[in-house]
Amino acid sequence: MTADRIRVLLVDDDALVRTGLRLMLGGAPDLDVVGEAADGADVADAVARLRPDVVLMDVRMPVLDGIAATRNLGARGGHRPAVIVLTTFDADATVLEALRAGAAGFLVKHTPPERIVDAVHRAAAGEPVLSPTVARALIDRVAGGADPVDERRRRARDRFALLTERERQVARAVAEGLSNADIAGRLFLSVGSVKAHLSSALTRLDMTNRIQLALLAHDAGDD
Incomplete structure (x- = not known):
C-alpha cells in the first residue's frame, strides 16, 4: 500500500454487510479495507492497531453502539479517523446524535455503491459527508x-x-x-x-x- 491510499475500517455486527462493503470498496483503485470489527467495543483497539483514515460505523450493535464508539474515538488521544455512521433509516435523532458524537457524516445502508466510495474519499479529505443544504438544516x-x-x-x-x-x-x-x-x-x-x-x-x-x-x-x- 502506498501513502496516498485511503485505509478503511468496517464496523458492523452483520458479517454479510461487512462482506458487501468490502467487495464494494475493494473495486476502488485507491481504497484499502484494512480491517473489520463486529462491535463498537472493538473499535478503539482496531483503530490503534490498523490506523484507518475512515471508519464506516454501524449504529446498532449488541455490546457498544456505533454512536458511543464514535464518541469514544473523539475522546481518546492519538490517531483519530473520520467516522461515517451507517444507518438503516434516515432518522433525524440518530443523525444528530452521530454528528454531536463527532461523526463526519452519515449514510443509509442502501446508498448506491458509487456514493459510498465518494463519501469515503470526501471524509478522508476532511469534508463533511452531507450536502451543504442538509448540513445547514441539521445545524x-x-x-x-x-x-x-x-x-x-x-x-x-x-x-x-x-x-x-x-x-x-x-x-x-x-x-x-x-x-x-x-x-x-x-x-x-x-x-x-x-x-x-x-x-x-x-x-x-x-x-x-x-x-x-x-x-x-x-x-x-x-x-
Whole structure:
C-alpha cells in the first residue's frame, strides 16, 4: 500500500454487510479495507492497531453502539479517523446524535455503491459527508437542543474566543455550508490556507471534524 491510499475500517455486527462493503470498496483503485470489527467495543483497539483514515460505523450493535464508539474515538488521544455512521433509516435523532458524537457524516445502508466510495474519499479529505443544504438544516435543528439558548451561546462564545480572527472567519463560513474553494474565494485565501486554518481551529478546540466546528460557530452567533 502506498501513502496516498485511503485505509478503511468496517464496523458492523452483520458479517454479510461487512462482506458487501468490502467487495464494494475493494473495486476502488485507491481504497484499502484494512480491517473489520463486529462491535463498537472493538473499535478503539482496531483503530490503534490498523490506523484507518475512515471508519464506516454501524449504529446498532449488541455490546457498544456505533454512536458511543464514535464518541469514544473523539475522546481518546492519538490517531483519530473520520467516522461515517451507517444507518438503516434516515432518522433525524440518530443523525444528530452521530454528528454531536463527532461523526463526519452519515449514510443509509442502501446508498448506491458509487456514493459510498465518494463519501469515503470526501471524509478522508476532511469534508463533511452531507450536502451543504442538509448540513445547514441539521445545524439549525441541533441549535434548538435542550440547553437554554443563553447558556449554550455563552459556552459557545467562550470556546469560539479561543480561535484567531481568521479561524473564526473560516468557521463562520463552514457554518454556512461553504466548501473550501468557496471559503477561499470569499476570504481571498488559497484553498491550502483554508485547510490550514481549519486544521488549526480543530486542533485548538480538540474537535475531530468541520461539522462540530460549524455547530460551535452557529451556537456562538455573531459578535
